[in-house]
Amino acid sequence: MRYVMGFEQIDSANVGDVGGKGVHLGELSRIDGVRVPDGFCVTTDAFQRVVAEVPSIDAQLDLLSRVQPDDRAAIRALSADVRRVVEDVAMPDDLVAAIGESLARLGEQDSYAVRSSATAEDLPTASFAGQQDSYLNIVGLAEILRHVRRCWASLFTERAVTYRRRNGFDHRKVRMAVVVQRMVFPDAAGILFTADPVTSNRKIATVEAGWGLGEALVSGLVSGDVYAVRDDQIVTRTIATKPRIVRASPGGGTQDAPVEPQRQTQPALTDAQVVRLVRLGRRIEAYFGRPQDIEWCLAGDEFHIVQSRPITTLFPVPATDDQDNHLYVSVGHQQMMTDAMKPLGLSLWQLTTPRPMHEAGGRLFVDVAPVLATSAGRANLIGTLGRSDPLIRDALQTVVDRGDFLRLLPDEDAGPAPAGDAPAPIETDPAIVTELIRNNQMSVATLRREIQGLSGPALLDFILTDIEELRRLLFDRRSFQVIMAGMEAAWWLNDQLEAWLGEKNAADVLTQSVPHNVTSEMGLALLDVADAVRPHAEVVAFLHRVADEGRDGDGFLDELAGLPGGREARDAIRGYLDEYGMRCTGEIDITRTRWSEQPATLVPSILGNVRNFEPGAGKRRFEQGLQESLRKEEELLTRLRALPDGEQKADETKRMIDRVRTFAGYREYPKYGMVSRYFVYKQALLREADRLIQAGVLREKDDIFFLRFEELREVVRTDAVNAELIQERREAFRSYEALTPPRVLTSDGEVVTGRYLRDDAPPGALVGLPVSAGTVEGRARVITDMARADLEAGDILVTTYTDPSWTPLFVSVAGLVTEVGGLMTHGAVIAREYGLPAVVGVEQATRLIRDGQRIRVHGTDGYVQILD
Numbered sequence: 001m002r003y004v005m006g007f008e009q010i011d012s013a014n015v016g017d018v019g020g021k022g023v024h025l026g027e028l029s030r031i032d033g034v035r036v037p038d039g040f041c042v043t044t045d046a047f048q049r050v051v052a053e054v055p056s057i058d059a060q061l062d063l064l065s066r067v068q069p070d071d072r073a074a075i076r077a078l079s080a081d082v083r084r085v086v087e088d089v090a091m092p093d094d095l096v097a098a099i100g101e102s103l104a105r106l107g108e109q110d111s112y113a114v115r116s117s118a119t120a121e122d123l124p125t126a127s128f129a130g131q132q133d134s135y136l137n138i139v140g141l142a143e144i145l146r147h148v149r150r151c152w153a154s155l156f157t158e159r160a161v162t163y164r165r166r167n168g169f170d171h172r173k174v175r176m177a178v179v180v181q182r183m184v185f186p187d188a189a190g191i192l193f194t195a196d197p198v199t200s201n202r203k204i205a206t207v208e209a210g211w212g213l214g215e216a217l218v219s220g221l222v223s224g225d226v227y228a229v230r231d232d233q234i235v236t237r238t239i240a241t242k243p244r245i246v247r248a249s250p251g252g253g254t255q256d257a258p259v260e261p262q263r264q265t266q267p268a269l270t271d272a273q274v275v276r277l278v279r280l281g282r283r284i285e286a287y288f289g290r291p292q293d294i295e296w297c298l299a300g301d302e303f304h305i306v307q308s309r310p311i312t313t314l315f316p317v318p319a320t321d322d323q324d325n326h327l328y329v330s331v332g333h334q335q336m337m338t339d340a341m342k343p344l345g346l347s348l349w350q351l352t353t354p355r356p357m358h359e360a361g362g363r364l365f366v367d368v369a370p371v372l373a374t375s376a377g378r379a380n381l382i383g384t385l386g387r388s389d390p391l392i393r394d395a396l397q398t399v400v401d402r403g404d405f406l407r408l409l410p411d412e413d414a415g416p417a418p419a420g421d422a423p424a425p426i427e428t429d430p431a432i433v434t435e436l437i438r439n440n441q442m443s444v445a446t447l448r449r450e451i452q453g454l455s456g457p458a459l460l461d462f463i464l465t466d467i468e469e470l471r472r473l474l475f476d477r478r479s480f481q482v483i484m485a486g487m488e489a490a491w492w493l494n495d496q497l498e499a500w501l502g503e504k505n506a507a508d509v510l511t512q513s514v515p516h517n518v519t520s521e522m523g524l525a526l527l528d529v530a531d532a533v534r535p536h537a538e539v540v541a542f543l544h545r546v547a548d549e550g551r552d553g554d555g556f557l558d559e560l561a562g563l564p565g566g567r568e569a570r571d572a573i574r575g576y577l578d579e580y581g582m583r584c585t586g587e588i589d590i591t592r593t594r595w596s597e598q599p600a601t602l603v604p605s606i607l608g609n610v611r612n613f614e615p616g617a618g619k620r621r622f623e624q625g626l627q628e629s630l631r632k633e634e635e636l637l638t639r640l641r642a643l644p645d646g647e648q649k650a651d652e653t654k655r656m657i658d659r660v661r662t663f664a665g666y667r668e669y670p671k672y673g674m675v676s677r678y679f680v681y682k683q684a685l686l687r688e689a690d691r692l693i694q695a696g697v698l699r700e701k702d703d704i705f706f707l708r709f710e711e712l713r714e715v716v717r718t719d720a721v722n723a724e725l726i727q728e729r730r731e732a733f734r735s736y737e738a739l740t741p742p743r744v745l746t747s748d749g750e751v752v753t754g755r756y757l758r759d760d761a762p763p764g765a766l767v768g769l770p771v772s773a774g775t776v777e778g779r780a781r782v783i784t785d786m787a788r789a790d791l792e793a794g795d796i797l798v799t800t801y802t803d804p805s806w807t808p809l810f811v812s813v814a815g816l817v818t819e820v821g822g823l824m825t826h827g828a829v830i831a832r833e834y835g836l837p838a839v840v841g842v843e844q845a846t847r848l849i850r851d852g853q854r855i856r857v858h859g860t861d862g863y864v865q866i867l868d
Contacts, residue, residue, distance in 0.1 A: 001043075001045040001046075001049065002017065002043055002045060003042065003043055003045055003046040003049075003094070003095050003098040003099070004040050004041070004042055004043065004046075004098045004099060004101075004102045005017060005018060005022075005040060005041050005043055006039075006040045006102065007025050007026050007029045007036065007038065007039055007040065007041075008026075008029065009026070010022060010023060010025070010026025010027075010041065011023070011026055011027060011030075012027060014026065015119060016044065016119060016175075017041075017043045017044055017045070017177065018041040018043055018044070018117055018177040018179075019041075019044065019116075019117030019118050019119045019175075019176070019177040020117060020118070020119070020309065021115060021116070021117035021118075021177075021179055021307060021309070022041040022117040022177050022179055024288075024307065024308050024309060025039065025041075025179060025181070025307070027287070027288070028284065028305055028308055031283060031284060031287050033280070033283060034280065034283065034284060034305055035302060035303065035304045035305065036304070036305055036306070037181050037182040037183070037184050037304055037306060038106055038181070038182050039106070039112070039179060039180050039181030039182055040102040040106075040179075040180055041117065041177050041178065041179055041180070042099060042148055042177060042178040042180065043177050044119060044175040044176065044177050046095050046098075046177075047152055047175055047176045047177065047178075048175060049092065049095070050086075050089050050091060050092070050095070050152070051086070051089075051152075053089075053092075054085055054086070054089055056085060057082070057085065057086075060078065060081055060082050060085070061082070063078050064078050064079065064082070064156075064161060067165070068165075069162055069165035069166045072158070072162070075158050075161050075162055075165075076158050078161075079156045079157060079158050079160075079161045080158075082153075082156040083153040083154075083156050083157070084153075086149060086152050086153040086155075086156070087149050087150060087152075087153045088149075089149060091145060091149070096141075096145065099141070099144065099145065099148070099180075100141050102180070103141055103144060103180070106182060107182075108140070108141060109139065109140070110139070110182060110183070111137045111138065111139050111182075111183040111185075111248065111252075112137075112138050112139070112144060112180050112181060112182060112183055113134065113135070113136050113137075113138070113179070113180075113181045113182075113183055113306070114134070114135045114138050114144060114147040114148060114150075114151060114178060114179070114180055115133075115134040115135075115151065115178070115179040115181070115307075116133055116134065116151040116152075116154050116155070116176060116177075116178060116179075117176070117177040117178060117179050118155060118174050118175070118176050118177075119174055119175045119176075119177070133150065133151060133154035133157070134151075135147045135150065135151070135253075136183065136213065136215065136248070136253065136254050137183055137248040137249065137252050137253055137254055138252060138253075139252050143252065144180060148178045148180075151176065151178045152176050152178070154176075155174065155176045181306065183248070184297040184299050184304045184306065185247070185248055185299065186212065186213065186214075186297035186298050186299045186304070187211070187212075187268075187298055187299060187300070188209050188210065188211055188212070188268040188269060188297075188298045189209070189210065189212065189213055189214035189217075189295075189296065189297040189298065190207065190208045190209040190210055190214055190217055190224055190268070190295075190296060191207075191208045191214070191217065191218075191293065191294065191295060191296075192205065192206070192207050192208075192277055192278065192281045192292075192293075192294040192296055193205065193206045193207075193291070193292075193293055193294075193311060194278075194281045194282060194284070194285040194291045194292050194294070194311075195291035195311055195314055195749060196228065196750070197311070197313075199750045199751055199752075200314050200315060200742075200745075200749045200750060200751045201746070201748050201749055201750035202291060202314075202317065202748055202749035202750075203230055203231070203748045203749075204228050204229065204230045204235070204748075205228070205229045205230075205278045205281055205282070206226065206227070206228055206229075207225075207226070207227040207229065207269070207274050207277060207278065208224040208225070208226055209224050209225045209227075209267075209268040209269045209274075210222055210224040210225070210240075210242050210245075210268055211242055211245045211259055211263065211268055212245035212246050212247045213245075213246040213247060213248070213254060213297075214295055214296075214297070215246045215254060216242075216244060216245060216246040216256065219246075221244050221246065221256060222240070222242045222243065222244050222245075223240040223241075223242070224240055224242070224268070225237070225238065225239050225240050225242075225267050225268050225269070226238045226240070227269075227274045229274060229275060229278045232275050232278070232279070233275075234271055234274060234275070237267075237271075239265065239266075239267050241264050241265050242259055242263075242264055242265075242268070243258060243259055243264050244256050244257070244258060244259060245257055245258075245259050268298075269298065273298065273301075273303075276303070277296060277303055280296075280303060280305070281294055284305070284308050288308070288310065290310050290311075291310070291311045291314055291749075292308045292309065292310060292311065293308070293309050293310070293311050294307070294308045295307040295308070312735075313739075314749065315360065315361050315739055315740070315741060315742055315745065315749075315751065316360040316361045316739075317360055317745065317747060317748075317749045318358035318359060318360040318365055318367075318747070319358075319360075320358075320747065324369075324747070325369060325405050325406065325407070325746065325747055325748075326358075326367045326369050326746070326747035327367065327368050327369040327372065327396070327399055327405070327406065327744070327745075327746055327747070328358060328360075328365035328366065328367055328368075328744070328745045328746070328747070329365060329366050329368050329385075329392060329396070329743070329744055330363065330364075330365055330392075330741050330742065330743050330744070330745075331357060331363070331364040331365060331366060332363050332364065332741055332820075333389065333392065333741075333743050333820050333822075334388075334389075334822070334825070335588050335803075336801045336802060336803040336820065336821065336825050336826050336827070337586045337587075337588050337589065337801070337803060338363070338740075338741050338800065338801055338820055339586050339589075339737070340361065340362030340363065340733060340736035340737045340739070341362050341363065341364070341586075341588075341589040341591070342362070342589065342591040342705040342706060342729075342733055343705070343706055343707060343708045343711075343729055344590060344591050344685075344704060344705045344706070344707060344708065344709060344712065345588070345589030345590050345591045345592070345705070346359055346362070346364060346589075346708070347708035347709040347710070348467075348590050348678070348681070348709055349364065349588055349589070350364070351464075351467050351709060352467060352470060352471060352474070352674065354471070354475065360745075361736045361739045361741060362732075362733060362736035362737075362739075363736075363741045365745065368381060368396070369406055369407075372396065372399075372400060372406055372408075373406065373407060373408055373409045374408075374409050378400060381396070382396055382397055382400075387491070387822075387823050387824075388822035388823050388824055388825070389743070389769070389821075389822040389841060390754065390756055390757070390769055390841070391743055391753075391754035391755070391756070391841055391843075392743050392744060392754060393754065394754030394755050394756075394757060395743060395744035395752040395753060395754035396744060396752075396754075398752055398754065399744070399746070399752055405746060405748075425481075425485065426478070426481040426482060426485050428485075428655070428658055428659045428662050428663075429662070430515070430662050432478065432482060433482060433515075433516050433662065433663065433665070433666045434516075436476070436478065436479055436482065436666065436669070437516065437666070437669055439473070440473055440669065440670075440673040441673075443469060443473060443673075444673065444676050444677055444680070447466055447469075447677060447680050448680055450462070451463075451466075451680060451681075451684050454684065455687070455688055455691060456688075456691075456716055456717075457713070457716055457717050459684055459685075459688055459716070460688075460709075460712065460713040460716050460717075461713075463681050463684070463685075463709075464709075464713070466677070466681075470674060470677050473670070473673060473674075474670050474673075474674055479666075479670060482663050482666050483663070483666065483667050483670075485659060485663045486659070486660055486662075486663035486664040486665075486666065486667055487667070487824060489507075489656045489657075489659040489660035489663065489664075490507040490511065490660050490664065491507075492656050493506050493507040493510060493653065493656050493657065493660060494506060494507050496649075496652075496653065496656075497636060497653070500640060500643060500649060501636065501639055501640070503636065504773060504860050504861075505770065505772075505773035505859075505860055506632070506636060506773075507660060507832075508772050508773040508774075508832045508835075508859075509628060509629060509632040509773065509835065510629055510632055510633060510636075510657055510660060510661070511629070511660055511661065511664045511832050511833065512625035512626065512628055512629045512832065512833060512834070512835050513622050513623070513624075513625030513626040513629060513833065514629075514660075514661050514664045514665040514833065515661075515665050516665035516666050516669065517664070517665035517666075517667075517668055517829075517830075517833055518665075518668050518669050518672045519668040519672070519804045519807050519826065519829070519830055520665075520668075520807065520830055520833040520834065522579075522580045522583070522804065522807050522808070523807040523808050523810050523811045523830070523834070524618040524619075524621055524622055524811065525576060525579070525580070525618065526576065526602070526605060526606065526609060526618075526808045526811070527609050527613060527617045527618035527621065527811055528572070528618045529569075529572045529573055529576050529606055529609070530606055530609035530610045530613060530617075531572075531615050531616065531617075531618075532568050532569050532571075532572035533569045533572070533606060533610055534610045534615065535565060536563070536564060536565030536566065536568075536569060538563045538564055538565070538566070539560065539563050539564075539565050539566050539569045540607070540610060542556075542559070542560060542563055542566070543560075543603050543606065543607055544607060546600055546603050547600070547603045547604050547607060550600070550787075551600040552598065552600070553597075553598065553600075554596075554597075554598075554599045554600075556599075556600060557570050557573060557574065557599060558570075560573075573599060573602070573606075576602075577595060577596045577599060580595065581594060581595045581596030581599075581679075582594055582595075582596065582675050582676050582678070582679035583595055583675060583804055583805045584598075584601070584805050585786055585803060585805045585806070586803065586805075587675045587678070587803060587804065587805060588674075588675075588678075588803075590678045590681060590682050591682075591702070591705040594679055594682070595805070596679070600787070601786065601787045602808065604786075604787060604788065604789050604790065605786070605789065605808040605809060605812075608789065608790070608791050608809075608812050609808075609811065609812065611792075612791070612792065612793040612812050613793075613811075613812075617811075621811065621834075625833070625834065625835055628835060629661070633654075633657050636653065637650045637653060637654060640653055664829075665833075667824070667829060668804065668826070668829060668830075671804070672804070675804075685704060685712070686701060686704075688704075688716060689701045689702075689703070689704045692704075692715070692716070692719070692721075695719055697715065697719050697720065697721050698721060699723070703721070703726050706725075706726045706729035706730055706733070707721075707725075707726065707729075756768070756769075756862075758862075760861065761861070761862075761863040762863070762865065764865070764866070765858075765863040765864060765865050766842050766843075766845060766848060766849070766863060766864040766865075766866070767842070767862065767863050768817070768839040768840055768841045768842035768843075768845075768862050768863065768864065769821070769822065769823065769839065769840050769841040769862055770838075770839060770858070770859055770860055770861055770862030771821065771822075771823055771827070771828035771831060771832070771838050771839070771840050771859070772816070772828060772831035772832045772835075772836055772837055772838035772859045773837065773859050773860040774815075774835070774836075774837035774859045774860060775837055775856065775857065775858050775859065775860065776796065776814045776815040776836075776837045776856070776857050776859070777854065777855070777856040777857075777867070778794045778795055778796045778814050778815060778854070778855070779792075779794070779795050779796065779852060779853070779854060779855075780795075780796050780798045780817075780849050780850070780851060780852065780853045780854070780855045781795045781796065781797055781798065781813075781851060781852075782798045782799070782846050782849060782850065782851040783797060783798070783799050783809075784799060784800060784846065786805060786806055786808075786809060789809055791809060791812045791813060792812075793812060793814075794813075794814045795812070795813050795814065796813060796814055796815040796816070796817065796855060796857055797809055797810070797813040797815070797816050797817070798817045798818075798845055798846060798849050798851075798855075799817075799818055799819075799846065800818065800819045800820060800846055801818050801819065801820035801821060801827070802816070802818055802821070802826055802827040802830075803826050804826055804830075806826075806827070807826075807830055810830055810831070810834050810836060811834065813836065814836065814837075815836055815837045815838060815857040815859065816831050816836050816837075816838035816839075816840075816857070817838070817839055817840075817842055817845050817849070817855075817857060817864055818838075818840045818841070818842065818845065819840075819841070819842055819843060819844065819845045819846060820840070820841065821840025821841050822840065822841070825840070827840055828840055831859075836859075837857045837858070837859030837860075838857070838859050839857055839858065839859055839862050839863065839864055842864060845864070848866075849864070849866060853866055853867070853868055854866075854867040854868045855867060
């Protein structure tokens, strides 16, 4: 066992020995031109040995591993007990001797910084910055040993334990090394971010600087000078008033003291020093291959680097093979799926869509820079996105207006109008929708029949060929015409009726209970399932136990059949799954667990329907929406006829109402058809995964999810797989899950944030996009997992985003607020269908609105008020 390692002995292979901080110091000391104060690491072997000799630790760690991450009182008490034990532990003589020898080599009476370095700290996927403790200006072997123990104990501070519990790190697997590093007594110190920590722009470095030791900045004792640097030029500088300084105390440790008045407003660095520091940072960034958060000290005119760690909060930039500027728009914000996707899901979606898509952070993006280069492209794209997502529109307009990023082509000569007539609009004929749905259903039935029995390369080849059939259906010209006809009719109604009658968002009521909306029918059908459950008390009680226990699989359905009335309930649930079981949250990712695979996901919604509704509510709900729509139609037509040219306006409006009601419901069907197909593919691929496991090729069934489709095809062909690649992909996916994808991202890494360009909301209101008219007041239920929903009638659902899988909850709520969404995205369409006031695109709604607060949703005007 090695108990001590000098920086010169450490490289990236030693993270298990010296932790993230220790490895980075070892690597930093190898970079030409980078001055790193000398030092050594007390290794994790030392920590493991000492802790293993404390008999009570195991039992205490067992208790810590079982405590809930939000139980602060329990964590505080248990972690304090562990810290006391570790701080008082006796160090073995050979360990004391090893530390003493290293200290003597550097100078026993010199001053040192003693810092923790956990094995899960300063890693690319989890920084853990500030989770353990550091001690400065420590002198003498006895004090060094005492502070090494204190660093070990800091592995069990309340904040460190809570962080690990929330992020899924095992307390036993996170071990602690300790860095002992010669102190620098600087004139100035601070932080250098090689990417802008606010905008994430990789080409802008940010320097913070203050007098004395950097702890004054880190602790918030003072604000530092802030510089932004791009291409060796300082683009902004803010010189702060720095009234306090932290410096070394003569007897060890540190103290804060006042700064002389004349120095308080002087810059801590010269401009030349700032630029030189950033160049140094770029050298360090290039060595590690990613943006860095660097701690530096300036003594005399020399910069010393005392730490560097990756900036883990930056969203990755799509990789390109050129130096051109690219502007990326999030696909997930259009598809209501902003979660990270696994490689199989990403690749299958890319095979499905005709548009080139770029990957970053487990998400997909479209580069719109070529479209925005032309005036016609800008008008079309920004205009279209303006209707659907004003935040994306404003972000794109911001980049265009800056004029320094996109290459804009000169306006083209419009030239003569193209020959020939414009294509005739599709006729308002319900038979068109019926035919499109029938063709899709027949195609899926053919797929199910023909895929049976296929395995090996033949299966993968078959799926690849069938994707062409999926694309044919998804992008069928008549299908697109129907969707656009419904949307254009809704826009016409909203625009004209507001102009003629002052009626805002009239189409919202007129599109309630339209035919052929497969997603709204799905929500109402679950009310019918509740009707089959409600009469049977034992069935209801059993389903409550299923919900409380979080059952896996579908085994509970077989148990259900043994209860009085259970057979009818089981058959109703299975019938529902036969029709809609291919759906789930994040359903565009083929790897996500479907309702048919985990039926217990639906149980809370079924029980909510049992509690909140009377028998027959599904049919009554549809009929009620239909009657409201018809009443609204009659009212609007009557008011129009009273206007000048009223008969003509009423006739035009009637034609558009018929058109929107004929076509609006179909908009949800193509995605239903796609997801139905995806589920057939998934079931066949999982059967193939079973074969690969039996052949000893794969270890686990879901290994296939971490392979792209073409990679999986090759694995099936060769019966050989790169297990390390799968493990790397698993770890990368876990890191991606913690990231929040931006709506708009530049190839410089800048996250461009749009704003709502309006000032008509009351002070303090949360502004969003109005997508379903009406105003409602009620209790906010902030829900991020549909399977944990516990809703009462009259609640308002507040969540990040909704896709069709959330529809069963819509029947129970009185309003909807989401962080992501647009005018024609799922939540908006179904909210209008059910007559729910809804506001989408409300930034940070799930953080700004607390669960249980009373709120008012203004679905007509697009804002939310918090009432208590």
